[in-house]
Amino acid sequence: MLTLQQLGWKPVFQQQLAQFDSALQPVRVVAVQRSGLSVTPIEGEVRDIPLGGRWFTLDVEERPTVGDWVLLDTDTLAVEQVLERTSVIKRLSPGGGGEVQMIAANIDTAFLVTSCNADFSAARLERYLSVVLQADIQPVVVLTKIDLVEHIDEYVDAARALRRDLPVEAVNALSPDSLQGLAGWCGSGQSIALLGSSGVGKSTLVNSLSGHQVQATRAARQDDDKGRHTTTHRSLHVLPQGGVILDSPGMREFQIAEAESGVSELFADIEDLAARCRFADCGHDTEPGCAVQRALQDGSLDERRLLSFFKLQRESLYNSETIAQRHARTRQFGRRVKEAAAKRKNR
Template sequence: MVRDYSAFLPGSTPARREPTALERLGWGPTFASQIDTDALTATPPVRVVAVHRSGLQVAGDGIEETIPPGPEATVGDWLLLDRARPRSSRVLERKSLIKRRAPGTGREVQLIAANIDTVFVVTSCNADFNVARLERYVALAFEAGVAPVIVLTKADLAEDTEPYVEEARKVSDRVPVVALDARGDEPAAALVGWCKPGRTVAFVGSSGVGKSTLTNALLGNQAIATRGIREDDAKGRHTTTRRELHTAPGGCLVLDTPGMRELQLTDAASGIADVFEDIEALAENCRFTDCQHETEPGCAVLAAIEDGSLDPARLARWRKLQAEDAFNSASLAERREKDRAFGKLVRSAVTAKLDRKR
């Protein structure tokens, strides 16, 4: 059956109508502008809705299947499905990409999610609350090109949520903060402004902060299992084990993610600068352009600490994230260069072997 994809192409302004199957999956002009009608028919677009060890689970217009691993894709990506050679399916250019340095001693980059519109950075109004962790997640979102929102859960269990809200607001003036009870109807009402039809949102944060509970609240069911926290330290237990897109009744796509015990930033310099734009602005007024904000005369950053307008702890956290990102980025660049050199060596050896056989 030949499908009519004309409504998905740039310049198409149809009258008021029901969203198509692809639009319900988040399809829009960003992706439509990258292809033409012939390509759409020959290689139908599908979205990666889950990643398994056995392959990528994809969905499209009348398509729901799992294809073998091959395309370098993550959940949320759009592919042009090559039926004959699914491993060669083309990944469309992303409008956003959340990534981190993979856990462990390796230097690989782990792709977390693609084409997310809003990321809800979730933490609890209890002992798990940590400003440094929030700054880290928000920097990750800014670098990815995703709008972050801080969501404070377990508000019903806190004697006073205002101290948590005030601390969360200090992370960035550009990030809204919402405090709520993750259960019941409150999340759907509080987050409705970001959960529009065809939009894709993601919940990120530590284990036990309520990400799966929030996802269930938006889905209107208990599709995702949840578990309680440890009472002694408010730490959570892993419930979600994979990243998977779910469709909410209102048409929003919701991504629940496993809790991340280790979130190492890499290639995130601009995201860090966005979170700490107050310090960046101060640094522009330092006497020396290469000021390290340690003992230099005329340092505007040190002056702000002296007059109390800048918290020394915030400066320390900025330094830590900058150093971490610089180290990880340099390590990855070094590895890429070694990989390129090794590939060149292999190609030269193969060419020399072929030449000897002639």
Template sequence: MIRDFSAFMPGGTPARREPTALERLGWGPTFASQIDTDALTATPPVRVVAVHRSGLQVAGDGIDETIPPGPDATVGDWLLLNRARPRSSRVLERKSLIKRRAPGTGREVQLIAANIDTVFVVTSCNQDFNVARLERYVAMAFEAGIEPVILLTKADLAEDPAPYVEEAQKVSERVPVVALDARGEEPAKALASWCKSGRTIVFLGSSGVGKSTLTNALLGTQDIATQGIRNDDARGRHTTTRRELHATTGGCLVLDTPGMRELQLTDAATGIADVFEDIEALAARCRFADCRHETEPGCAILAAIEDDSLDPERLARWRKLQAEEAFNSASLAERREKDRAFGKLVRSAMKAKSDRKR
């Protein structure tokens, strides 16, 4: 069947109407501008709504199926579906990408989600609260070019949530902080300005902080399983086992994710600088351009520590993230170089073998 995709092409200014199937999945000019009408008809656009071990679950206009693994894609990506060779489906250029260094001893990069508009960094008003972890998540969001919001759940269970809010606000002046009860109608009201039709949001955080509960609240259902936390240490239990997009009745796409026990940053120098822009501004005022901020005279950072305008613990976290990011990025660059060299060796061997057969 030939479908009319003209409404999605650049320059189109359709009158007010009901959103199409693609628009309900988050389609817009960012993606339409990358292709022409012929390509849209021959290879219909689909969005990756879930990633399974068996492949990618994709949805589009009249399409809802699982294709084999192959495209280097993650949940939230838009593909041009190649019906004849689905493994060769083209991934459209992303407007945002959340990634981390994969857990374990390997040096691979794990793609978390693509084409996200708002990242809600979720933590609880209890023992789970950790400023250093919040800084990591916010740095990852900044690096991806995504608007971050810090959500403090279980505010109804805390004796006084104000101290948690105050600490969270110190992460960055650019990041809003919202404290709420993840259940009932409160999330839909408190997050309404971010959860608009056509937008895609994601909840990120540890297990047990209320990500699935928040998703259920926005969807108005109890379809997504939830579990409580352990009483002894407030740590959560894994409930969500895969990243999957869900559509609200208002047209917002919500990505529920498994909890992350390890978040190693890589290729995130700009995001870290954005989170710690107060320290970066101080560093720019040091007498020496190569100041290590240890014992050098004229160090603006040491002066700020001395007059109590900079928290030494915040400085220590900045140093730690910088060192981690530099190591991970260098390791990744080294791996990429080795992969290129190996690929070149394989191509050379294949060419030599072909020449011998002639």
């Protein structure tokens, strides 16, 4: 039987219990299905439980997601409460319309997984980093498939250049011995999320870290080096080192949502430069006295990084507005439904 602590329970969750009925049982969400959840064992078994209709009237961000701690009524198995999260990873849903997609909650460390081949993209890692820093989660870049390339250092250096003090681990995900460097983040009480495209080796990492086959993996297609989606449900696994790891399906695109402060944190050096421009509203283009242009010219600032900063800043602002508009529409709709119901009553 796993204890709550072994599943990542922390004092911040314990403290929240005082305000709720003490008969409610805390369980952790291991997977989300269309109309229900899988949760950590009750009486020894992982359970699939339905999610009552009232949850679907709430915004997706308020509904339980993988990694959440929820309180169950043990008689009816109804989900009564989602405990306040310590962190949450989300992105803009690729479907559009300002929908947010939840990826994981209550995460301490995110492994940003990319392979040492065509998949490697500094720009994509910067997307993940913005979202992870925004959520106050420790990022670790995990470069996989080092057994397949000659010049590992090129990838390691490119990853290290993304942010000062960013941990970067180069591994062969198939070989447990090469994963020693990740152990420091996998200890008791730690919850780890994996972010990365399909086929980079996320499920392989989960298997090698677990010491046995817990996740289905599939060979990447040879022709274009893009993997197929083999992880159908996000899922949570307890590691021998004591931590908990969440596998997730590959993400083809990762549009950042509401990550302004994460973007600022990742590009703090550029923001510092911008603060030194002669004009407060400098566009960092042709303005005289532009400290950003000066840094570009003297080589202390990389043009790729600058363009990436502009792009992510714009994207984050734009997406935050789209999300805010959708929230407003949902609220308005809710009000209209209530008004209509009240009118019917008064008739």
